[in-house]
Amino acid sequence: MKICRKIRNDIERIIIKDAKLGLNLQKITASFGVAEYFKETPDAFVEKADSALYKAKENGRNRVEIH
Numbered sequence: 001m002k003i004c005r006k007i008r009n010d011i012e013r014i015i016i017k018d019a020k021l022g023l024n025l026q027k028i029t030a031s032f033g034v035a036e037y038f039k040e041t042p043d044a045f046v047e048k049a050d051s052a053l054y055k056a057k058e059n060g061r062n063r064v065e066i067h
Contacts, residue, residue, distance in 0.1 A: 004032040004064045012062065029062035036067075 011030045033053025037045050048067040056065040 001034050001064060001066055004034055008032060008062065008064060031056035031061050032064045034064060034066045 008030050011028050014028050016026060016028070031053060033049045033051065033056055035045060035048035035052055052065040052067040055067075056063045059065065
């Protein structure tokens, strides 16, 4: 969770520039879904992480959610 938050913050600091137009365009954001593995099937593990990712998007994007 801590690593995902750091990566998300680092991504958010990126500024895309258009040198030709001399403009700062838009910032990039990212959402992450984190799940802990508990001796389950790989499909169940991915499903938990995917569920957390959708929760992050539903709760406003640009965030980290844990299952």
